[in-house]
Amino acid sequence: MTAPKTIYDKIWDAHVVSEDADGTCLLYIDRHLVHEVTSPQAFEGLRMAGRKVRAPEKTIAVPDHNVPTTLDRASGVIDNEESRIQVEALDKNAKDFGIHYYPVSDVRQGIVHIVGPEQGWTLPGMTVVCGDSHTATHGAFGALAHGIGTSEVEHVLATQTLIQKKSKNMKVEITGKLRPGVTAKDITLSVIGHTGTGGGTGYVIEYCGEAIRDLSMEGRMTVCNMAIEGGARAGLIAPDEKTFEYCKGRPHAPKGAAWEAAVAYWKTLFTDEGAHFDKVVTIKGEDIAPVVTWGTSPEDVLPITATVPAPEDFKGGKVEAAKRALDYMGLTAGQKLTDIEIDTVFIGSCTNGRIEDLRAAAEILKGKKIKDGMRAMVVPGSGLVRAQAEEEGLADIFKDAGFEWRMAGCSMCLAMNPDQLAEGERCASTSNRNFEGRQGYKGRTHLVSPAMAAAAAITGRLTDVREMM
Amino acid sequence: MEKYQTLTGIAAPMPLVNIDTDMIIPKVFLKTIKRSGLGVNLFDEMRYDRQGNEIADFVLNKPQYRNAEILVAGDNFGCGSSREHAPWALADFGIKAIISTSFADIFYNNSFKNGILPIVMPQDVVDVLMKDAEKGENARMTVDLENQTVTTSDGQEFKFEVDSFKKHCLLNGLDDIGLTMEKASHIDTYEAKLAAERPWA
Numbered sequence: 001m002t003a004p005k006t007i008y009d010k011i012w013d014a015h016v017v018s019e020d021a022d023g024t025c026l027l028y029i030d031r032h033l034v035h036e037v038t039s040p041q042a043f044e045g046l047r048m049a050g051r052k053v054r055a056p057e058k059t060i061a062v063p064d065h066n067v068p069t070t071l072d073r074a075s076g077v078i079d080n081e082e083s084r085i086q087v088e089a090l091d092k093n094a095k096d097f098g099i100h101y102y103p104v105s106d107v108r109q110g111i112v113h114i115v116g117p118e119q120g121w122t123l124p125g126m127t128v129v130c131g132d133s134h135t136a137t138h139g140a141f142g143a144l145a146h147g148i149g150t151s152e153v154e155h156v157l158a159t160q161t162l163i164q165k166k167s168k169n170m171k172v173e174i175t176g177k178l179r180p181g182v183t184a185k186d187i188t189l190s191v192i193g194h195t196g197t198g199g200g201t202g203y204v205i206e207y208c209g210e211a212i213r214d215l216s217m218e219g220r221m222t223v224c225n226m227a228i229e230g231g232a233r234a235g236l237i238a239p240d241e242k243t244f245e246y247c248k249g250r251p252h253a254p255k256g257a258a259w260e261a262a263v264a265y266w267k268t269l270f271t272d273e274g275a276h277f278d279k280v281v282t283i284k285g286e287d288i289a290p291v292v293t294w295g296t297s298p299e300d301v302l303p304i305t306a307t308v309p310a311p312e313d314f315k316g317g318k319v320e321a322a323k324r325a326l327d328y329m330g331l332t333a334g335q336k337l338t339d340i341e342i343d344t345v346f347i348g349s350c351t352n353g354r355i356e357d358l359r360a361a362a363e364i365l366k367g368k369k370i371k372d373g374m375r376a377m378v379v380p381g382s383g384l385v386r387a388q389a390e391e392e393g394l395a396d397i398f399k400d401a402g403f404e405w406r407m408a409g410c411s412m413c414l415a416m417n418p419d420q421l422a423e424g425e426r427c428a429s430t431s432n433r434n435f436e437g438r439q440g441y442k443g444r445t446h447l448v449s450p451a452m453a454a455a456a457a458i459t460g461r462l463t464d465v466r467e468m469m
Numbered sequence: 470m471e472k473y474q475t476l477t478g479i480a481a482p483m484p485l486v487n488i489d490t491d492m493i494i495p496k497v498f499l500k501t502i503k504r505s506g507l508g509v510n511l512f513d514e515m516r517y518d519r520q521g522n523e524i525a526d527f528v529l530n531k532p533q534y535r536n537a538e539i540l541v542a543g544d545n546f547g548c549g550s551s552r553e554h555a556p557w558a559l560a561d562f563g564i565k566a567i568i569s570t571s572f573a574d575i576f577y578n579n580s581f582k583n584g585i586l587p588i589v590m591p592q593d594v595v596d597v598l599m600k601d602a603e604k605g606e607n608a609r610m611t612v613d614l615e616n617q618t619v620t621t622s623d624g625q626e627f628k629f630e631v632d633s634f635k636k637h638c639l640l641n642g643l644d645d646i647g648l649t650m651e652k653a654s655h656i657d658t659y660e661a662k663l664a665a666e667r668p669w670a
Contacts, residue, residue: 149551317485432549436491
């Protein structure tokens with residue numbers, strides 16, 4: 001009898017090509033996602049060495065980080081020369097190396113982590129990598145998915161493998177039901193608030209428990225997306241009927257007999273009774289509140305009903321970091337979070353740019369207007385999400401409320417395109433990082449769920465969405 | 470890649486915790502399609518004001534640390550994005566070793582591929598090394614990868630752990646892709662098995 005295994009153990013074992021005596025493995029990669037920012041140097045490396053892409057049929061590219069999200073982008077012009085060169089380099093590399101490609105002009109274009117699942121590239125049990133830390137998103141399908149650097153991008157392009165050592169197993173269980181107004185974003189932020197940004201370092205997290213099972217695939221992607229902010233190599237959720245239902249019929253999902261065979265295999269992907277976890281975190285679903293971040297690290301999480309903490313509330317190196325964060329954020333200890341006035345609302349990103357996120361925000365905004373002077377923007381995660389939202393009437397709700405309705409891309413999540421905060425501008429954002437300068441030089445970011453972002457847009461301050469439900 | 474030599478150099482103290490990759494190299498510099506030339510923008514927003522003038526009290530702008538080759542940093546160094554531009558910028562500046570209580574996973578792996586040795590030490594050792602780094606340019610630390618030791622300017626020696634494969638690659642300047650290419654027959658075998666067992670993948 002073999003020892004009980006976690007789902008991570010099972011996926012890992014199924015992908016080991018070879019193993020050295022010291023445990024260093026060559027791991028096979030099923031899907032390699034590529035975008036314009038972290039790939040040019042890798043393709044250049046292939047050219048210099050006269051190498052090809054080993055498995056172009058498993059390699060999928062889409063420009064997302066740099067692309068403008070303004071409606072006039074259909075003209076095909078990117079004003080910023082460096083951005084334009086990067087996107088053009090990807091156009092050329094995709095063509096030269098024969099990989100799948102969704103150019104800016106394609107309705108299926110969008111954020112790589114939204115396009116992958118949408119097109120059925122991401123499937124349970126796969127290994128998925130991309131030169132982007134939020135590759136963790138794909139773990140929602142019971143795939144082992146993580147970000148890699150550009151040298152590793154080149155390695156995967158050339159060999160379809162990665163040199164890896166296995167991580168440890170960590171279980172994050174969210175028990176019971178969530179309370180009204182609490183979403184997947186609140187779960188994932190609360191976990192990071194609990195474990196810290198280094199809490200997952202060296203681990204692959206399996207999220208489980210009733211509250212996780214109850215989430216839609218969109219919600220599960222939001223949870224896994226931020227596993228990286230908790231320091232983990234990857235986060236994943238065992239696949240179930242919801243997963244299969246989501247995958248079925250997608251353009252690159254298996255069909256017919258192949259589908260049946262795939263589902264039979266996917267049903268074996270769960271953690272065996274008695275499997276060993278090196279670390280376990282359990283949080284009661286009912287204890288999770290709608291949360292916001294107050295500082296410049298994703299671990300700076302508090303319930304919306306709380307007050308801004310003081311540096312003395314912390315220990316060790318965090319005291320200095322908190323002092324610096326309060327100064328950067330322009331906040332005072334003891335201030336009520338709901339008294340913090342904001343200038344801008346950003347709804348989008350690979351964390352919260354899916355259809356369910358737009359529905360949640362629209363639900364709050366329906367028939368309401370954003371506060372005078374507020375700058376508010378919705379950037380759907382893909383062209384298809386955008387089209388669906390228009391069909392469902394969500395776009396009209398956003399526009400009527402005063403939001404800008406943009407084209408798909410990463411946009412203000414990392415502000416590599418013109419969508420940026422000005423110095424001192426304060427934003428309620430559905431993205432994933434509140435680092436200094438992340439959304440623009442000296443910009444101030446509060447991470448929230450889509451519903452909380454919508455509520456803030458109406459009142460002009462951080463707001464407890466439960467008051468609007 | 471060059472072979473990693475024993476290094477004796479100036480160590481700069483950066484006690485801040487959670488130094489993220491946006492701090493190390495802000496996104497505005499990710500638009501390059503090259504690997505080189507990023508050193509001048511290392512820690513850009515901490516190092517320069519909006520007019521491009523140096524901020525005098527930033528550690529790497531201080532005369533005694535301008536030629537630093539080692540960083541002693543707070544916990545969870547390199548968290549955030551996967552951008553390899555972070556180690557490219559550090560390497561281009563001249564940093565060859567970073568010492569902290571922990572590193573973010575992707576940054577840690579990226580460093581080895583660019584001739585930078587990330588060294589994990591317990592808090593009490595980092596505290597000693599931080600104090601040593603604070604002495605300035607006269608305090609030179611020695612990092613010996615072969616023997617896995619860091620030695621302070623006053624001769625205190627501390628052992629560290631490092632993955633044996635990563636150490637081997639760094640010491641010998643080996644290219645990962647070339648090494649993996651030698652195992653091509655294993656990959657062929659795996660792909661044949663995959664096509665039979667999980668054809669949809």
